Amino acid sequence: MRILFIGDVMGESGQEMFEKTVPLLKRNLHPQLTIANGENATRGRGINEKVFKKLQKAGADVITMGNHTWDNREIQDFIGTAKKLIRPANFSAGQVPGIGYTIVKVNSVSVGVLNVQGRVFMSPSDDPFAVGEKIIAQLEKETSIIFVDFHGEATSEKEAFAWNFDGRVSAVVGTHTHVQTNDARILPQGTAFLSDVGMTGPYDGILGMRRESVIGRFKNQLPTRFEVETSGGQTLGAVVIDVDEKTGRAQKISNLRIDPDHPYFE
Structure with a gap:
C-alpha cells in the first residue's frame, strides 16, 4: 500500500499547485491512497465546499484539517455529511460537527485515517494522546x-505521539508549521514519522503569507491583517509512505519537495 500525503494547501496558489502537480505525482508514483491537509485551502483560512470538491476532483481521497477548521463558517453546512473530510478528533468532544477519523476502502483493504491536533503553543483542545488511544x-x-495527521506546532509533541503509538499506527505525519523537516524515518516497531510535511502554495511568501505584512508585524508588533501571497513561485510539500498491507508496518518513507529550487523531473 502506497500512501501519498500532501502538506497544507494554502489559498488559491495552493489549489493551483495541487491541481497541476498531484495528478502528475499520482501517474508517476502510483499511490493507492492520496491524503491532503486542507485547513488553509480557502483564502488561507479554513475550507469551503467548493474548494473541498475541487481538491477531491484533483486527486485527494481524504482531506484533513487543523486549527483553522472553523475559520470559514461555511464548513459547518457540509462537514456533517462529508465523510472524507475530517477535522481534529480532539476538538471539544461531542460539541462540534464533523468526525475526526474515517475508514476508506482501497480495493479490498481498509485504511484508517485519523486527524489530531497538538496542545503545545496551540489553541485549547482535548488531550490528543487520550483521544488518539x-x-x-x-x-x-x-x-x-x-x-495519522498530527497538526501541531511543537516537533517534540509530534515525535512523542509517534513514539507512543509506534507499532500501532502505520504513520504519524506532522502538519501546521508549513516548513518541511528533514527527519523522515521509520521507528523500531514500524511507524513512519515526519515532523512536518511542509505546505503547498506560495513559495515566495512567509509561510504562505505576504512578506510585507509578516515582516511589519515582527518589527512593530502592531495588529496586522495577513493575506495569502499571490505572486512569485509555488511549492508543494509531500511525503510518500509504503506500508505492508498485512502487518500495517511502514516499509519506506520518502519526503518530497517541489519548488523553483527543487524542480520535479518525471
Missing part, C-alpha cells in the same frame, strides 16, 4: 493500516 483502539479492530 481511544480511536486507535477502535480502528485496530477493523484495520492494520492507520495513518
Whole structure:
C-alpha cells in the first residue's frame, strides 16, 4: 500500500499547485491512497465546499484539517455529511460537527485515517494522546493500516505521539508549521514519522503569507491583517509512505519537495 500525503494547501496558489502537480505525482508514483491537509485551502483560512470538491476532483481521497477548521463558517453546512473530510478528533468532544477519523476502502483493504491536533503553543483542545488511544483502539479492530495527521506546532509533541503509538499506527505525519523537516524515518516497531510535511502554495511568501505584512508585524508588533501571497513561485510539500498491507508496518518513507529550487523531473 502506497500512501501519498500532501502538506497544507494554502489559498488559491495552493489549489493551483495541487491541481497541476498531484495528478502528475499520482501517474508517476502510483499511490493507492492520496491524503491532503486542507485547513488553509480557502483564502488561507479554513475550507469551503467548493474548494473541498475541487481538491477531491484533483486527486485527494481524504482531506484533513487543523486549527483553522472553523475559520470559514461555511464548513459547518457540509462537514456533517462529508465523510472524507475530517477535522481534529480532539476538538471539544461531542460539541462540534464533523468526525475526526474515517475508514476508506482501497480495493479490498481498509485504511484508517485519523486527524489530531497538538496542545503545545496551540489553541485549547482535548488531550490528543487520550483521544488518539481511544480511536486507535477502535480502528485496530477493523484495520492494520492507520495513518495519522498530527497538526501541531511543537516537533517534540509530534515525535512523542509517534513514539507512543509506534507499532500501532502505520504513520504519524506532522502538519501546521508549513516548513518541511528533514527527519523522515521509520521507528523500531514500524511507524513512519515526519515532523512536518511542509505546505503547498506560495513559495515566495512567509509561510504562505505576504512578506510585507509578516515582516511589519515582527518589527512593530502592531495588529496586522495577513493575506495569502499571490505572486512569485509555488511549492508543494509531500511525503510518500509504503506500508505492508498485512502487518500495517511502514516499509519506506520518502519526503518530497517541489519548488523553483527543487524542480520535479518525471
